[in-house]
Amino acid sequence: MSTQGEQVTVARPVSKEGIGLHAGELCRVTLLPAVSDAGIVFVLGSGEAVPATADYVVDDERATALGRGQARVRSVEHLLAALYGMQVDNVCVKVEGPEAPACDGSAREWVDLLRRAGRKRLGAARQVRRLREAVWVGDGEAWAVAAPARGGLSLAVGVEYEGTAAGRQALWIRLSRGKFMRELAPARTFALREELEALRTKGMARGGSAENAFAVGRDGYSGPLRFPDEVVRHKMLDLVGDLALCGERFEAQVTAVRPSHRMNVELARALRARFLGERKGRGGGEERQR
Numbered sequence: 001m002s003t004q005g006e007q008v009t010v011a012r013p014v015s016k017e018g019i020g021l022h023a024g025e026l027c028r029v030t031l032l033p034a035v036s037d038a039g040i041v042f043v044l045g046s047g048e049a050v051p052a053t054a055d056y057v058v059d060d061e062r063a064t065a066l067g068r069g070q071a072r073v074r075s076v077e078h079l080l081a082a083l084y085g086m087q088v089d090n091v092c093v094k095v096e097g098p099e100a101p102a103c104d105g106s107a108r109e110w111v112d113l114l115r116r117a118g119r120k121r122l123g124a125a126r127q128v129r130r131l132r133e134a135v136w137v138g139d140g141e142a143w144a145v146a147a148p149a150r151g152g153l154s155l156a157v158g159v160e161y162e163g164t165a166a167g168r169q170a171l172w173i174r175l176s177r178g179k180f181m182r183e184l185a186p187a188r189t190f191a192l193r194e195e196l197e198a199l200r201t202k203g204m205a206r207g208g209s210a211e212n213a214f215a216v217g218r219d220g221y222s223g224p225l226r227f228p229d230e231v232v233r234h235k236m237l238d239l240v241g242d243l244a245l246c247g248e249r250f251e252a253q254v255t256a257v258r259p260s261h262r263m264n265v266e267l268a269r270a271l272r273a274r275f276l277g278e279r280k281g282r283g284g285g286e287e288r289q290r
Helices: 077-085 108-117 177-184 193-201 230-246 261-281
Strands: 002-010 014-019 026-033 040-043 049-051 057-059 065-068 071-073 091-096 119-130 135-139 142-147 153-161 167-174 190-192 214-216 249-257
Touching: 002 026, 014 108, 026 108, 049 065, 049 071, 077 108, 077 177, 077 230, 135 261, 142 261, 153 230, 167 177, 167 230, 177 230, 190 193, 190 230, 193 214, 230 249, 230 261, 249 261
Parallel strands: 040 091, 119 249, 153 249, 190 214
Antiparallel strands: 002 119, 014 026, 026 091, 040 049, 057 065, 065 071, 135 142, 142 249, 153 167
16 A cells, blocks of 8 residues: 545535436535545435445446435446546535436536535545456456556556447546546446437436437437547546445556446455455555555
C-alpha cells in the first residue's frame, strides 16, 4: 500500500434531479460532506445506509443496483465513476426515488455537480492499494484481468458489436482527473436499436430518450456522436464506476474484453476479496511499500 495525498469530500451539499433511465420516474440525489474513511455511502428513502461496495450489489443487468433489505437504488455506476474519476473519497449520497437520475446519459453532469460542490481536504492520508498478482474473471469470449502495475490505474477496453455501425472499438487510458473529465465523462449510454423493444418489455429503459442515450443500428446511429468511438468510451466509463465498488483505490492495469456490468462487478468482488484477504493475512495491518 502507498499513500497518495489527502482524502477528499465535497465542500458543500449539492443536489441533482431528473428522470431515471430505467424506471422513468423523477429521482433526486443529494451529495453531502462526509468524514475521512467513511467511503461512499448511499442513504435511501427508507433511511437505510448502503455502502457503495460490491457486497451490496443486488442487480447488475444493464445497470448496477445497490441494496440492503428491501431498500435499493439502481443505476449508480455513472455517479460512482464521477466520484472515483474526480478523486472524491468520502461522501454521503442521499437518494429520493428508485435510481439515480440519468442526466444526459453520461457522467458529465455529475462532474459538473462535483465541481460546483467544491473539494474539502480531510487531513487523513489517501491509501492506494497495489496488486501483488493478477486477478482474472471471465466467461467465454468476455473476460477481464487486473494485473499489477505502478503509476496509477490504467484501463484497456475492447468491444465488438458485429453487424452494427459500432463494429470493433478499443481504447487505452491511464486514468487521471483531467483525462476522466475530457475523455470518459461525456460518453453517453447506448443500446442496440434491435433490442430496445425487448428492454422495455422487461421494464427497462422506460426513461430512455434522445436526451440521455443513443441507439446503435446496422447502418448508423440515432444522432450525432460526441466521440467517433463513444461506444467503447462509455463502456470504459461504466467499468470505472463498477470498479469503484471494490471499495479501494488501487494501482493496476485492467484489461476488459466485451465488458458488462455483471463482469465488471465480478471483477470488483474478486479485487475486494483479494484486498481484504491480504489485510487479514497481515493481521489487520499492512506494511507500506516504498
